[in-house]
Amino acid sequence: MQEALLLENQVCFPIYALSRQIIQYYRPMLDELDITYPQYLVMMVLWEHDTQTVNQLGALLKLDSGTLTPLLKRLELKGLIIRKRSKADERVVNISLTPSGRAMKEMACSIPHQMLESMGLSLEEMQQLKQLAEKMLNR
Amino acid sequence: MQEALLLENQVCFPIYALSRQIIQYYRPMLDELDITYPQYLVMMVLWEHDTQTVNQLGALLKLDSGTLTPLLKRLELKGLIIRKRSKADERVVNISLTPSGRAMKEMACSIPHQMLESMGLSLEEMQQLKQLAEKMLNR
DNA sequence: TAAAATTAAATTGTACACAACTTAATTTTA
DNA sequence: TAAAATTAAGTTGTGTACAATTTAATTTTA
Numbered sequence: 001m002q003e004a005l006l007l008e009n010q011v012c013f014p015i016y017a018l019s020r021q022i023i024q025y026y027r028p029m030l031d032e033l034d035i036t037y038p039q040y041l042v043m044m045v046l047w048e049h050d051t052q053t054v055n056q057l058g059a060l061l062k063l064d065s066g067t068l069t070p071l072l073k074r075l076e077l078k079g080l081i082i083r084k085r086s087k088a089d090e091r092v093v094n095i096s097l098t099p100s101g102r103a104m105k106e107m108a109c110s111i112p113h114q115m116l117e118s119m120g121l122s123l124e125e126m127q128q129l130k131q132l133a134e135k136m137l138n139r
Numbered sequence: 140m141q142e143a144l145l146l147e148n149q150v151c152f153p154i155y156a157l158s159r160q161i162i163q164y165y166r167p168m169l170d171e172l173d174i175t176y177p178q179y180l181v182m183m184v185l186w187e188h189d190t191q192t193v194n195q196l197g198a199l200l201k202l203d204s205g206t207l208t209p210l211l212k213r214l215e216l217k218g219l220i221i222r223k224r225s226k227a228d229e230r231v232v233n234i235s236l237t238p239s240g241r242a243m244k245e246m247a248c249s250i251p252h253q254m255l256e257s258m259g260l261s262l263e264e265m266q267q268l269k270q271l272a273e274k275m276l277n278r
Numbered sequence: 279t280a281a282a283a284t285t286a287a288a289t290t291g292t293a294c295a296c297a298a299c300t301t302a303a304t305t306t307t308a
Numbered sequence: 309t310a311a312a313a314t315t316a317a318g319t320t321g322t323g324t325a326c327a328a329t330t331t332a333a334t335t336t337t338a
Contacts, residue, residue: 004251005244007183007199011265012161012254014272016176017201019158020295021276022151027296037155038324044146055286060146062156065287067325074323091286091333105144112143115151120278125271126150132260132268133153137160139259159325166326177294194316204317206295213293230303230316 015133025118029111033104038063039075040108042095046081047105051096053086080104154272164257168250172243177202178214179247181234185220186244190235192225219243 003009023037030040041061045052052060054068061068072095075081080101086092121129142148162176169179180200184191191199193207200207211234214220219240225231260268 005183005248006187007180010183010251011258011269012165013180013200014269014276015154015161016158016180018272018276019155020201022154024296026151036323041146041152041155044144044149047144048146053286054288062159063324064326066289066327069288071324085287089286089334093287109144112149118278119150119275121271121275125274128267129271129275130150130153132264132271133157135264136258136260136268137153137157139257163326175293192316193318202294203296205297205319208318210294224317228304228316232317 022119025115026111029114033107034078035075035080038067038071040111042068042071042075043080043101043104043108046095046097046101047108051094054093054095057095075101161258164254165250168253172246173217174214174219177206177210179250181207181210181214182219182240182243182247185234185236185240186247190233193232193234196234214240 007013026037026040030037033040035043038061042057045057045060049056054065054072057072058064058068063071072081072083076083079098082096082098084094084096086094116123116126119126146152165176165179169176172179174182177200181196184196184199188195193204193211196211197203197207202210211220211222215222218237221235221237223233223235225233255262255265258265
């Protein structure tokens with residue numbers, strides 16, 4: 001028996017499973033805002049930066065236009081963002097918040113704390129997990 | 140500014156991004172076997188257990204029948220597995236390896252080592268990451 | 279400066295993921 | 309034991325993900 005091929009011994013599987021579980025934890029909170037987790041990530045970037053190009057969002061979230069374009073169209077349909085081609089460079093599409101999208105920030109501000117509570121790790125362990133994940137990401 | 144809503148300060152985002160990055164690292168190796176990462180996980184369970192029900196696969200991989208049924212049909216089409224309703228309980232579908240599916244294990248046995256090398260963490264850090272992820276999963 | 283190369287989004291096609299529901303079989307229980 | 313409840317898979321519909329390609333605009337360079 002090849003020990004390395006046992007599910008039990010995989011490092012990647014728990015990360016894959018955890019990623020999906022985390023999104024499940026977010027769901028009830030995000031359901032109230034009527035957005036998905038990837039949509040929440042986009043909103044979070046825009047709450048910080050207000051206007052971003054599709055490219056900039058993709059670089060920050062590590063998602064390509066094939067994922068972002070339809071996702072952003074859905075956020076636009078919900079009235080949370082505006083998509084507008086740049087005058088300066090017609091290839092670029094600028095994404096910005098509507099007043100309604102900006103207002104959602106107040107409704108979202110309790111989510112991070114609620115999530116921390118449901119995760120079941122100490123702050124220290126959380127920091128460790130974050131650092132290890134980021135170290136691998138930055139390879 | 141709500142610090143807790145900064146992308147920079149999220150614990151969940153790096154895990155979500157890392158999960159997708161890991162699947163990217165696997166891709167070239169799995170392309171040679173012509174399977175996807177979730178399909179590889181199913182194969183890994185079957186290499187260990189040979190026959191499993193859809194339910195058992197779902198419990199181990201934390202995936203539901205809505206995900207597994209079509210995935211298993213694709214593995215069957217590739218000739219790697221057989222889906223067969225149980226005689227004892229007609230609700231149950233048993234998944235087992237074909238000779239070709241069993242043979243794939245030899246071709247896969249170098250993957251875990253290759254992955255370890257591309258991850259950029261020490262064995263110690265890897266163990267830590269695995270343990271933290273599992274601790275959160277088992278909440 | 280006109281052709282070639284590059285870039286930014288969008289599009290197309292395949293494969294998850296999962297909620298909600300359906301169907302059929304088996305267990306439970308009244 | 310017949311009706312009710314439960315269980316196992318499958319189905320339907322929506323929303324990611326991402327490879328590969330396309331389109332249109334901008335830069336580079338010959």
